[in-house]
Amino acid sequence: MEHPHPYSPADLRLPGFVPLQLSQMEILLPYLIISIVIIVAVWLISGMYGGRLSKTDRWLMCWFVYTGLTHIITEGAFVFSPRFFSNQNPSFFDELWKEFGKGDSRCVARDPAAVTVSGINVLLAGPASLLAVYAIASQKAYSHTIQFTVSLCELYGMLVYYATAYLDGFNFWVSPFYFWAYFVGANSSWVVMPTLVTLRSFKKIYAAFQVEKMKTT
Amino acid sequence: MEHPHPYSPADLRLPGFVPLQLSQMEILLPYLIISIVIIVAVWLISGMYGGRLSKTDRWLMCWFVYTGLTHIITEGAFVFSPRFFSNQNPSFFDELWKEFGKGDSRCVARDPAAVTVSGINVLLAGPASLLAVYAIASQKAYSHTIQFTVSLCELYGMLVYYATAYLDGFNFWVSPFYFWAYFVGANSSWVVMPTLVTLRSFKKIYAAFQVEKMKTT
Numbered sequence: 001m002e003h004p005h006p007y008s009p010a011d012l013r014l015p016g017f018v019p020l021q022l023s024q025m026e027i028l029l030p031y032l033i034i035s036i037v038i039i040v041a042v043w044l045i046s047g048m049y050g051g052r053l054s055k056t057d058r059w060l061m062c063w064f065v066y067t068g069l070t071h072i073i074t075e076g077a078f079v080f081s082p083r084f085f086s087n088q089n090p091s092f093f094d095e096l097w098k099e100f101g102k103g104d105s106r107c108v109a110r111d112p113a114a115v116t117v118s119g120i121n122v123l124l125a126g127p128a129s130l131l132a133v134y135a136i137a138s139q140k141a142y143s144h145t146i147q148f149t150v151s152l153c154e155l156y157g158m159l160v161y162y163a164t165a166y167l168d169g170f171n172f173w174v175s176p177f178y179f180w181a182y183f184v185g186a187n188s189s190w191v192v193m194p195t196l197v198t199l200r201s202f203k204k205i206y207a208a209f210q211v212e213k214m215k216t217t
Numbered sequence: 218m219e220h221p222h223p224y225s226p227a228d229l230r231l232p233g234f235v236p237l238q239l240s241q242m243e244i245l246l247p248y249l250i251i252s253i254v255i256i257v258a259v260w261l262i263s264g265m266y267g268g269r270l271s272k273t274d275r276w277l278m279c280w281f282v283y284t285g286l287t288h289i290i291t292e293g294a295f296v297f298s299p300r301f302f303s304n305q306n307p308s309f310f311d312e313l314w315k316e317f318g319k320g321d322s323r324c325v326a327r328d329p330a331a332v333t334v335s336g337i338n339v340l341l342a343g344p345a346s347l348l349a350v351y352a353i354a355s356q357k358a359y360s361h362t363i364q365f366t367v368s369l370c371e372l373y374g375m376l377v378y379y380a381t382a383y384l385d386g387f388n389f390w391v392s393p394f395y396f397w398a399y400f401v402g403a404n405s406s407w408v409v410m411p412t413l414v415t416l417r418s419f420k421k422i423y424a425a426f427q428v429e430k431m432k433t434t
Contacts (some may be wrong), residue, residue: 113315118381156374159337160330160332160334205425205426206358206425209358209361209425212424
């Protein structure tokens with residue numbers, strides 16, 4: 001027996017689809033609360049370093065812990081569960097991705113471009129984000145380079161994500177609400193934050209080369 | 218009337234396909250010769266700067282002119298001619314891409330991921346490559362950052378290119394010859410060179426931060 005699915009386009013075939021069992025609030029509220037707890041925890045722990053780290057560095061650590069865990073855990077649950085929509089006993093993340101599918105059905109349809117971008121995030125950007133946290137905390141000489149690298153990869157990923165959606169028909173959301181809330185809104189942090197970090201890291205690297213130049217002349 | 222096409226998979230539909238009019242040699246030989254002429258020209262011109270530039274910098278200028286022009290002109294001809302395979306009077310580049318399609322039919326099929334990666338190359342990586350040439354020649358403080366950025370984007374693009382091919386069925390070449398010669402061989406420079414440039418730029422940026430650190434302590 002097959003349940004009809006709620007996604008767009010309607011002709012998308014999802015054999016064995018198991019309908020959502022949690023409400024939108026039961027999915028988003030816990031996710032939001034845990035996210036905030038993690039960010040506040042990193043802020044407080046980084047404060048205990050004794051004033052050595054600037055407030056900007058502490059915010060950046062919050063961001064890189066958050067983006068790193070999102071890539072590894074949340075996107076990992078998506079990439080490594082190709083049939084998450086048909087699990088008879090769905091996990092919290094199965095439910096989360098079935099909910100997100102209302103804003104972009106390519107995640108349930110296993111669109112190659114969406115899976116590729118998430119796969120790169122899980123395997124490369126995620127671990128590199130956590131390395132960035134360590135690099136910021138211990139003020140390594142590669143700190144800005146790793147921040148720049150991760151953020152540039154995240155931006156490239158978002159570009160692929162949106163451009164392929166556009167070229168593929170741009171009809172993957174149930175309604176304008178889910179378009180704005182999920183497809184645009186839920187992804188917006190990964191456009192805004194990487195842009196800010198990329199610009200900041202670029203300036204820091206530029207400054208370092210100017211110091212090097214002055215020293216050698 | 219529709220001509221059958223030579224591509225794989227055989228069920229690919231290409232309405233109005235115009236068969237190749239040039240032979241493999243008539244396409245590859247001029248392309249190869251022009252590429253070599255451009256690289257040699259950049260090598261000679263960069264040598265006239267009077268010994269200020271190292272041999273490595275001159276090689277890098279050759280590479281960035283070559284990769285920049287490839288992105289802008291060759292890939293531009295692909296991205297901005299969506300129906301190149303049906304041109305009644307095909308240009309040289311129409312013929313080139315029809316030939317390359319034997320190694321990856323996704324370019325004739327307008328696969329969203331392939332078009333996206335090439336589109337990013339045409340609009341961003343290409344112009345940025347030419348900016349890198351200028352930055353190397355005039356030894357700008359952002360020279361290594363722009364080289365690092367372009368190369369990282371090229372590597373990310375290749376990863377998307379190959380991963381989506383894998384997830385999409387991995388059956389886009391006519392024969393093992395075209396798999397190795399076009400799908401792997403023709404793209405291999407954009408795996409090898411960006412890897413080398415990325416590693417080199419990373420080391421240069423790392424060194425600059427160490428100089429900056431020494432100066433401030």
